[in-house]
Amino acid sequence: MADHVSKKVIIVGGSLGGLFTGIVFHRLGYNVTILERNLPSALKDQGAGISLSTLYPPLRESFKKLGTSGSPLVDFLEQYDRTKTPSLSLTQFQYLNKDGSVKEKIDIAGKFASWELLYNVMRANFDSGYELGYVRAAGKREGDGIATYLSGVRVIDLKEVGNLVRVEYESMEVRSTLEADIVVAADGASSTVRKILLPEVGRIYAGYLIWRGTVRESFLDEETRIFLSGKLSQSFSKNSQAINYSIPGLNGSLDPAEILANCVWYSNANEEELKRILTDSRGVSHIYSLGIGKIDPNIKIEQIKAAKAILPPPLAEVFQKIEHPFIQAVTDNLAPKSVFMGGKVFLVGDALAGLRPHTAAGTAQAAMNALLLKNVFEKDGGMGIEEWEKASVDWAKFAQNVGVQMGNLSQFGDHPMADNGEPPK
Ligand SMILES: Cc1cc2nc3c(=O)[nH]c(=O)nc-3n(C[C@H](O)[C@H](O)[C@H](O)COP(=O)(O)OP(=O)(O)OC[C@H]3O[C@@H](n4cnc5c(N)ncnc54)[C@H](O)[C@@H]3O)c2cc1C
Incomplete structure (x- = not known):
């Protein structure tokens, strides 16, 4: 039996980043509790499209250097989705002129899903779904830990207490605490945990x-x-x-x-x-x-x-x-560090770096953070905590810079594919 069995993990934030990390720890045998501020009804129908494939070549290359196929979200689903839910394949990318004619066509092989579908698939894999879910439960296997997803629970504070981290939360105006060996902050671009640990980092x-x-x-x-x-x-x-x-x-x-x-x-x-x-x-x-x-x-x-x-x-x-x-x-938001309290607290996903959506890599970043955490916590996984921090922060810096350049060119620059001609009649 692995020495970590019965160790506890708390994940702050139960969107995609929290679920990816939760599934990784759960499959390694940890007892994982996700604390999510919103009720399931608030998350339903909120999202739109998500590209599972990373299509932009510089970002694909950067993901490959971290040992993925170039599309960590596709890798994550291949490794962890026991429901084998299909996605939609698109084969063509077309740039349009203002009159609707095609400026240029490029063949692509991309897989696409919706935020809501991914959320449902991840819930089916983490805690066998939820009351509003529609993806059949993935089922538990030998070696999995215990998975708990608590909604309507807002984390307000965390403190190091000996070898553990104490998380304080509020639910229906009642304050309570939970303790864990590991805490993962997957609480998004306005992260409460990041505000406590790095108050100087904000959203711009x-x-x-x-x-x-x-x-x-x-x-x-x-x-x-x-x-x-x-x-x-x-x-x-x-x-x-x-x-x-x-x-x-x-x-x-x-x-x-x-x-x-x-x-x-x-x-x-x-x-x-x-x-x-x-x-x-x-x-x-x-x-x-x-x-x-x-x-x-x-x-x-x-x-x-x-x-x-x-x-x-x-x-x-x-x-x-x-x-x-x-x-x-x-x-934009970018944290200069992603590991705290001597390797007990980890920042992932949008809490670590909120990327410009032009990169279509926010969800892929969260999947990559989770895949690399597996290498840290799996027996003989081969990655140290410092190495994880360097990989996650360096990649976030790179991707944020790519996104800022893409956004500045399209919104404030002279994009080479722009058609500034007369509007269509
Ligand atoms: C409702 C919703 C819809 C989205 N739709 C799309 C989409 O259509 N396309 C796309 O590309 N990306 C979408 N995203 C963003 C995308 O999911 C993220 O870029 C990616 O999944 C990584 O984000 P994350 O999980 O790190 O953070 P987020 O997705 O921002 O999730 C953070 C989670 O933490 C919770 N949280 C925040 N503070 C606390 C707290 N103090 N205590 C407990 N919980 C807390 C939030 O309620 C949220 O569920 C969406 C995100 C959300 C929440």
């Missing part, structure tokens, strides 16, 4: 935001559906980048009638405009994002007008037909 607004959302491809005009389906389409123009790609439909369906067009549109907004856009239909202002159903209808109408003026007609049609878009401000 990048000067633009993303409009996101999905619509069933079968709701698009037939010509548009055929033009976009099964592809990743992208258009650049002054201060704007818009992307559309197909993702699995509701409940992970790959039925062509259910496939979704997933739109991501980067749009510039100064601080004042950001504040106005992130003020919801009831007048409440939000700092970094505005969820489904909260956008002021007048702001949505303004953006649909802008879509018609700026985007190629097929992408403008997708945007216009999204019933419930949501908005996220683009921010």
Whole structure:
């Protein structure tokens, strides 16, 4: 029996980063408790598309240097997804001109999913699913530890107590504590744990935001559906980048009638405009994002007008037909360290580094952090804690820099693929 059996791990944050790490420790035999601030109903239907494959060559190469195939998210699913849930394969990448014609086509081999599907698959693997889940339970095997996922639990503090870490949390206004041998902070870009350990590291607004959302491809005009389906389409123009790609439909369906067009549109907004856009239909202002159903209808109408003026007609049609878009401000955050309290506390995923979404590598980063933690904690895994910290921080610095360059070029520069011509008639 391995010497770590019965050791406890607490994971702060139960989104994808927390679940990846939770699954790794659980399969190594640790007893893992995930503490998630939100209730499952708040996480449902929140996400949009996620590229499982890392398509941008410099990032693929950087992941290869860390011993992965180049797409750590694909590797993670191959190693850990006992449900073998299929994803959607896309084979073509097309750059569009403003009039909707194709500027350039590139063959790709990319796997795509939705945030919600991945969340469901990970829950099925971690704690055999949850009450709103739709992926069948993966089942427990000999050697797995105990997996517990607690929702509606907000972590507020942590302290080193001898060989353990004490985590204080609040649930329904009641404060409690739990102790563990290892704590993983997977609590996102506004991480509470990072604020305690590295109060000087914060999120910095990048000067633009993303409009996101999905619509069933079968709701698009037939010509548009055929033009976009099964592809990743992208258009650049002054201060704007818009992307559309197909993702699995509701409940992970790959039925062509259910496939979704997933739109991501980067749009510039100064601080004042950001504040106005992130003020919801009831007048409440939000700092970094505005969820489904909260956008002021007048702001949505303004953006649909802008879509018609700026985007190629097929992408403008997708945007216009999204019933419930949501908005996220683009921010940067980067921690200079990822290991604390003598190797008992680890920062992973967005808590370590919030990457610009142009990289499409945020979820891959979290998967890579988890895969490398396996090498640290598996018997004879061959990686030391210091080596893990160096690998995770160096990669985060590199990827953040790549993302800043990509974002600055598309939003504030002169992108070589931009079409700044007249809007379509
Ligand atoms: C609802 C949602 C939808 C998303 N949709 C997409 C998408 O469509 N496409 C995409 O590319 N990326 C999406 N992301 C981001 C993507 O999941 C992340 O980049 C990636 O998974 C790594 O993030 P993470 O798990 O490290 O952090 P996050 O995904 O930000 O998760 C952090 C988690 O920690 C929880 N948390 C925060 N503070 C506390 C606390 N004090 N106590 C307990 N829990 C806490 C949060 O509620 C959250 O669930 C989404 C994230 C969320 C939360």
